[in-house]
Amino acid sequence: MEPMTLGLLILGLTVLLILLRMPVGTAMFLCGAAGFVYVVGSVEVLLAWTKNVTYARLSNFDLIVIPMFIMMGQFATHGGLSRALFRFVNAVLGRFRGGVAVATIGACAGFASVCGSSLATAATMGQVALPEMRQRGYSPGLATGAVAAGGTLGILIPPSVPLVIYAILTGESIGKLFIAAIVPAIIAVIGYMLVVMLVVSRNPQAGPAGVPAALVEILRSFIGVLPVAVVFLVVILSIYRGWASPTEASAVEVFACGLIAALSGELKPAGFLQCLLGTAEATVMIFVILLGADMLNAALALTNMTHQIADIIVSSGVTPIMIILGMLLIYIVLGCVMESMAIIMLTVPLFFPIVVQLDLFGLSPQEKSLWFGILALTVVEIGLITPPVGMNVFVVNKMARDVSLMETYRGVLPFLISDLLRIALLVAVPALSLILVKTM
Amino acid sequence: QDVTLRVHHFLPSTAFPATDMVEHWCETIKTRSDGRMACQIYPAMQLGGTPAQLIDQARDGIVDAVFTVPSYQPGGYLRSEVFELPFIAGTEPVTAMAMYEYVTEHVPDEYSGVRPLWVAVGDPSVLHFKAEALQTMDEMRGLKIRSPGRYGAIALEQVGALPVQLPANAITESLSRGVIDGVMIPWSAVRMLNMQEETSAHTVFADGSRPFTNSIAMFVIGERAYDRLPADLQAVIDEASGVEASRQMSEIYRRKGVEDREAAMERGARVHVIDDAQYAEWVKRMEVVRQRWIEEVDRSGADGAALYETATALIAKYENQ
Amino acid sequence: MAGNTAQGGLRPWLGAARILHGSALVAAAAGGLMFCGLATLLTISIVARKTMGWQVRGDVEIVQMGGAVAASLLFAWCQVRHGNVAVDFATRSLPRAVQQVLNRIGYLSLGCLGLLLAARTAALGLGSLESHAISTLLAWREGYWQLAMAPGLGLFGVVGLFQAVAPQQVTDRMAQTFRLGRI
Ligand code: NA
Ligand code: NA
Numbered sequence: 001m002e003p004m005t006l007g008l009l010i011l012g013l014t015v016l017l018i019l020l021r022m023p024v025g026t027a028m029f030l031c032g033a034a035g036f037v038y039v040v041g042s043v044e045v046l047l048a049w050t051k052n053v054t055y056a057r058l059s060n061f062d063l064i065v066i067p068m069f070i071m072m073g074q075f076a077t078h079g080g081l082s083r084a085l086f087r088f089v090n091a092v093l094g095r096f097r098g099g100v101a102v103a104t105i106g107a108c109a110g111f112a113s114v115c116g117s118s119l120a121t122a123a124t125m126g127q128v129a130l131p132e133m134r135q136r137g138y139s140p141g142l143a144t145g146a147v148a149a150g151g152t153l154g155i156l157i158p159p160s161v162p163l164v165i166y167a168i169l170t171g172e173s174i175g176k177l178f179i180a181a182i183v184p185a186i187i188a189v190i191g192y193m194l195v196v197m198l199v200v201s202r203n204p205q206a207g208p209a210g211v212p213a214a215l216v217e218i219l220r221s222f223i224g225v226l227p228v229a230v231v232f233l234v235v236i237l238s239i240y241r242g243w244a245s246p247t248e249a250s251a252v253e254v255f256a257c258g259l260i261a262a263l264s265g266e267l268k269p270a271g272f273l274q275c276l277l278g279t280a281e282a283t284v285m286i287f288v289i290l291l292g293a294d295m296l297n298a299a300l301a302l303t304n305m306t307h308q309i310a311d312i313i314v315s316s317g318v319t320p321i322m323i324i325l326g327m328l329l330i331y332i333v334l335g336c337v338m339e340s341m342a343i344i345m346l347t348v349p350l351f352f353p354i355v356v357q358l359d360l361f362g363l364s365p366q367e368k369s370l371w372f373g374i375l376a377l378t379v380v381e382i383g384l385i386t387p388p389v390g391m392n393v394f395v396v397n398k399m400a401r402d403v404s405l406m407e408t409y410r411g412v413l414p415f416l417i418s419d420l421l422r423i424a425l426l427v428a429v430p431a432l433s434l435i436l437v438k439t440m
Numbered sequence: 441q442d443v444t445l446r447v448h449h450f451l452p453s454t455a456f457p458a459t460d461m462v463e464h465w466c467e468t469i470k471t472r473s474d475g476r477m478a479c480q481i482y483p484a485m486q487l488g489g490t491p492a493q494l495i496d497q498a499r500d501g502i503v504d505a506v507f508t509v510p511s512y513q514p515g516g517y518l519r520s521e522v523f524e525l526p527f528i529a530g531t532e533p534v535t536a537m538a539m540y541e542y543v544t545e546h547v548p549d550e551y552s553g554v555r556p557l558w559v560a561v562g563d564p565s566v567l568h569f570k571a572e573a574l575q576t577m578d579e580m581r582g583l584k585i586r587s588p589g590r591y592g593a594i595a596l597e598q599v600g601a602l603p604v605q606l607p608a609n610a611i612t613e614s615l616s617r618g619v620i621d622g623v624m625i626p627w628s629a630v631r632m633l634n635m636q637e638e639t640s641a642h643t644v645f646a647d648g649s650r651p652f653t654n655s656i657a658m659f660v661i662g663e664r665a666y667d668r669l670p671a672d673l674q675a676v677i678d679e680a681s682g683v684e685a686s687r688q689m690s691e692i693y694r695r696k697g698v699e700d701r702e703a704a705m706e707r708g709a710r711v712h713v714i715d716d717a718q719y720a721e722w723v724k725r726m727e728v729v730r731q732r733w734i735e736e737v738d739r740s741g742a743d744g745a746a747l748y749e750t751a752t753a754l755i756a757k758y759e760n761q
Numbered sequence: 762m763a764g765n766t767a768q769g770g771l772r773p774w775l776g777a778a779r780i781l782h783g784s785a786l787v788a789a790a791a792g793g794l795m796f797c798g799l800a801t802l803l804t805i806s807i808v809a810r811k812t813m814g815w816q817v818r819g820d821v822e823i824v825q826m827g828g829a830v831a832a833s834l835l836f837a838w839c840q841v842r843h844g845n846v847a848v849d850f851a852t853r854s855l856p857r858a859v860q861q862v863l864n865r866i867g868y869l870s871l872g873c874l875g876l877l878l879a880a881r882t883a884a885l886g887l888g889s890l891e892s893h894a895i896s897t898l899l900a901w902r903e904g905y906w907q908l909a910m911a912p913g914l915g916l917f918g919v920v921g922l923f924q925a926v927a928p929q930q931v932t933d934r935m936a937q938t939f940r941l942g943r944i
Contacts, residue, residue: 019851021863026845026870040502048500050881051888052489054914055907058829061821067796067832171484173613242617244807245610247824251803258797276793277786277838277939284839285846287832288871291878294488301486337850389850440617496888515895515903582814590897597898602810605821605897740893 001038007305010035014296014346024342028292035299053294058287061247062168066116067283068250069159072257073115074275076228079261082124084224085110090132091213091221098200098207100136101146104129105192108150109185110225112157113232114257116164117282118340118384122151122392126399139206140403142199145411148392149192152381152419155340157185158236159250161286162344162380166373169293169348172366174246175239179440180370180433184378184426191418199414227264231256240440286341293345300349310354320358324372324427327351328379335383339391343380351376360430367434374433375426382419385412443477443673445665448498449507450491453483455632456696457657461560461689462507465659465680473676477669479505492516495660499553504665509657514590518733518740519547520656522751524588525733526595526726527650529561530755532697536561536690537683538754539656546750547742554660557681560689562626563697564651565592566644569622570615573641573712577721586611586623592653595729596624599722612638626654628696630704642704642711649719652726659689774931779944781920782935785837788913792834799824799831819898826896826906833882833910836875836917840924842936845871865925868932872921879914882907 001009010031017027037046057063076082089106093099108125115121126147133143155162158178167174200207235253238244244252261267267275300306313323327347334343355372356365363371384392387409397408426432447466451458458481466479482503489497494508495516510517511524520543522528529535536559543556565588567574574580580599587593587603596603604620608629614620615638623635630636645652659681666674705711714722734744803824806817817823839845847867852860886907894903924932931944938944 018848021847021849021852021860021867023845023847023867023871026867026874029874030870042501045501047881048497049488049502050877051500051885052493052496054833054878054882054910055829055885056488056490056493058832058910059825061825061828064799064824064828067828067835068800071793071796071800171609173610175613175617242619243811245614245619248803248807251800252807254797254800255804258800273790274939276790279793279796280789280835280838281842281844283832284835285844288836288839288845288874291874298486298488301482304480337848339846339848342846389848492894513892513894514897515893515900518893584810587897590895590900593898602814602816603898 003304004308006035006038007300007303007308010296010299010303011350018338023288024339024346025288025290025292028289028296028346032292032295032297032299036295036302039299039302049298050295053291057291057294060168062164062174063290065159065164065174065247065250066161066286067279068247068254069116069161069164070282071275071279072159072250072254073117073120074278075254075257075261075267076111076114077120077124077278078267078271078275079257080264080266081114081225081228081261082107082111082128084221084228086125086128086132088218088221088225091218094210095212097204097209098142098196099210100129100133100138101142101196101200101207102193104133104146105150105153105189105196108147108153109157109189110229112153112155112185113236114159114228114253115154116159116161118151118154118381119391119395120282121154122147122384123395123399125150126396130396130400133207134400136210137205137208139203139411140400141407141411142196142206143411144393144396144400144403144408145413145415146192146196148385148390148396148408148412149195149415149419151392151396152384153185153188153192155377155381156181156188158182159253160377162341162377163373164246165286165290165341165344166348166376168290169345170352170369170373172369172373175242176370176437176440177373178236178246179240179436180374181377182436183432184374184422187422187425187432188378188419191422192415195414195418227260228257231260240436242440289342289345293349296346297349306350306353309350310357313354314357320360321427323354323358324360324375327355328375328423328427331376331379332382332386335380336386337389338383340380340383343383344376348376363430363434367430370437371430371433375423378419378423378426382416382423385416385419441475441478443669445477445479445504445661447479447481447505447507448485448487448494448503449481449483450485450494451483451507453481456628456692457507457560458483460692462659465558465685468680469676472680473673477673477676495551495554498660498662498665501662501664503662505557505659505661507657507659509589509655511589511591511656517550519550519737519742519747521589521591522733522748523561523656524591524653526591526652526729527723528730528752528755529564529651529654530759532561532563532654532690532694533687534755534758535654535656536686537758538751540683540686542751542754543658546747551660553663555663555666557659557661557677558685558689560657560659560686560693562655562657563628563693564645565624565626565653565655566642567622567624568615568630568635568639569641569643570638571641573710574622574643575712577718577725583621584619586614586620586625588624588653588655591729591733592624594732595653595726598725598728608633611635615639624653626693626697627700627704628693630700636704636707639704640707640709642709643714644711645714645719645722646716652722771928771931774927775934775944777923778927778931778935779942781837781916781923782841782938782944783941784916785841785920786939786941788834788916789838792831792913795827795831795834799827819896819901822896822899822901826901826903830906830909830913833913836913837920840868840871840875840917840920843932861929868921868924870921872918872923872925875914875916875918875921877918879911879918882914883911886911
């Protein structure tokens with residue numbers, strides 16, 4: 001069989017199995033294994049290959065940051081951080097029209113700076129912010145929309161698990177990717193806040209103004225978030241300044257967040273057990289897909305298809321930027337029905353070799369890989385709030401039982417538009433993603 | 441074309457050992473077999489696993505041949521590690537020829553299931569720093585140095601340095617961001633790893649002295665892959681391998697090392713050469729490492745002292761040729 | 762809850778579910794605690810390295826080997842919780858019975874994967890012991906750590922197989938219980 005045909009057959013079967021509800025990790029593993037045996041011609045050799053994969057993958061020093069960042073998010077979730085954050089931001093902003101929704105975005109951003117997952121950010125902040133907004137008479141769509149969209153900041157703001165996976169799959173530096181994500185994340189936060197202001201300026205009933213908080217309350221609530229803010233700053237600075245590798249930084253952060261949660265008295269033994277169990281669930285979900293991706297990637301490498309595709313595309317005369325836009329479109333389509341981490345693991349090994357060969361604005365290979373990583377992250381993040389399967393929307397909607405799914409999706413729409421504008425901006429101006437890395 | 445050999449290695453496809461050694465060797469067997477035998481090369485661990493698992497992959501038949509550094513798997517090739525001990529090896533070609541004879545004649549059981557085709561001895565590892573070259577051994581105390589392999593790390597510990605384990609592709613970034621203070625690596629790795637911007641001070645042992653340590657790569661073919669070949673193709677492979685091939689491959693390292701050192705000097709790098717008194721001090725301090733190796737080999741059931749003698753005798757033999 | 766006939770038929774399944782659920786929960790808690798320990802160890806090591814010119818000897822290799830074992834212990838709990846993602850969007854409109862069969866095929870595939878990885882990783886461990894593979898600085902035998910990964914992965918496999926055949930109510934109850942012995 002032609003390499004191209006075989007490769008596309010393997011990929012097509014994988015997608016088919018995924019659509020038939022086969023778990024993403026095993027679908028990738030199964031099709032990869034079948035392709036591997038087809039090329040090598042021996043089951044015995046496949047068994048030899050599977051001997052190495054688990055230990056090679058799980059003992060990878062960079063990979064340890066995934067459970068670390070997930071556990072940190074768990075400590076933040078069960079350690080009362082979400083309440084403290086919301087209390088502080090709301091004390092500052094709650095007095096304005098739409099202020100609680102703006103505060104929700106801000107608190108989500110704060111929570112995202114210690115949590116690597118969007119679902120956790122949406123779920124945790126939703127518990128705090130939703131009742132508050134509903135009580136103040138916010139429109140249901142704005143309330144749920146702000147939490148669902150604000151939740152996506154969970155992966156946009158470092159630490160970000162999808163960026164770690166991108167780094168592991170491409171050999172890119174985790175630290176550089178985190179630093180590269182900072183400016184785009186700030187743009188996202190500003191964009192979301194502008195959306196809220198725009199919504200309430202058009203419909204003042206959607207977000208009535210609240211009572212101004214006293215200065216004492218602002219100060220007191222500030223002290224509540226201070227420890228975690230310090231931890232975050234120390235860690236991001238140590239990555240930026242090079243005092244520690246991302247793995248070491250993540251370990252320090254887990255240690256510090258656990259300590260803060262325990263000392264604050266918020267984290268009880270039962271809550272601690274929930275942290276460990278939550279970490280297990282979220283970590284393994286990723287590791288199983290990674291093991292499947294390893295098998296699939298080995299098979300695709302054996303077929304040599306990526307070289308062929310890259311050659312065809314490079315010689316086809318399509319402009320490089322069209323190819324990038326095509327890839328982003330594929331991401332958005334996949335994002336409608338698939339989980340963001342799974343999309344990254346399924347596509348990056350295929351797209352990345354092509355991207356680094358394209359001539360894009362005269363960027364160096366490393367600049368291209370950082371820029372594409374940020375773009376991919378931004379588009380898969382959108383998938384969390386696009387219908388029909390928008391995981392953040394589902395999670396938030398479950399918490400606001402009287403709001404219909406339709407209404408939540410309608411509330412998310414303006415945020416989605418700001419996402420699309422931001423993607424256009426990031427594609428047009430790679431410097432936004434690269435400027436901080438250059439100063440490292 | 442009758443036969444395609446699947447060749448797996450851990451280097452990026454553009455690194456010089458990948459092009460000048462692996463690809464070049466593949467070209468050679470293709471030409472000499474009149475195009476009947478060729479390689480399909482998978483660089484950068486494309487087929488999965490870790491560099492330490494490469495020889496096992498050839499043994500298990502996952503791939504046909506691999507290029508790797510056996511000591512990436514500490515303990516697995518313990519008796520071969522004698523050539524990486526401090527102040528033992530000769531020049532690159534001499535060490536390569538000696539080691540090829542050693543692994544094929546004296547410790548063949550360490551490579552059961554595979555056939556070593558050639559040994560590529562890297563140019564001697566030297567100390568690279570960002571700004572300040574180290575003058576005396578005492579200044580090593582507390583420095584974070586990326587260590588080369590198990591005995592390299594143990595050797596660094598003897599002078600009070602903190603050996604840091606890092607994959608090769610993380611060295612440059614770690615240097616630039618201060619995660620490590622220096623790196624113990626051959627000159628030939630400087631441009632390959634894009635380290636020239638990050639290192640401008642180098643501490644080296646005098647020309648002609650035995651290397652502190654060196655990293656030794658090997659190209660091996662799986663026995664199954666070899667046995668499957670018809671006799672005439674086996675002959676093609678045999679002819680492109682062995683002591684002479686090992687000498688040639690190691691010449692490439694030696695030449696690259698000299699070039700990179702000259703390039704560094706042109707950039708204005710400072711190179712501090714360790715003087716004789718300090719050298720004697722280093723040698724004395726490293727005696728422990730040699731003893732340690734002998735003990736560990738003894739414990740594994742072989743005769744450490746005898747193998748050590750064999751290794752040094754082989755180096756002497758090829759030095760006198 | 763006890764007493765009705767449907768419940769009576771479930772009893773043997775519930776007994777097995779209790780054992781699997783409990784083992785998975787204990788394993789995940791142990792794995793999570795190991796990660797906390799590794800985080801503490803790395804924190805001590807980096808602080809010492811930055812301030813005192815000292816480090817935990819072999820910190821990287823401890824984290825690598827310990828992290829692999831810790832991670833292996835987490836797998837079964839994720840499976841108990843149905844945490845391994847599948848896309849149900851395209852099949853949601855199919856008859857319930859068909860959907861159930863698809864779910865079970867998914868559990869079965871994960872169960873087989875778990876057993877395969879457990880068996881093969883054990884084989885790797887035995888091979889490592891035979892070839893005397895050790896860690897770089899501490900000279901710890903890698904094989905023991907690899908063998909230690911097999912039980913966690915094996916439990917993952919058994920849970921998957923169990924879910925493929927057990928009544929839906931039983932697997933659902935396993936997934937929604939967070940305390941030992943409460944199934
Ligand atoms: Na985050
Ligand atoms: Na979606």
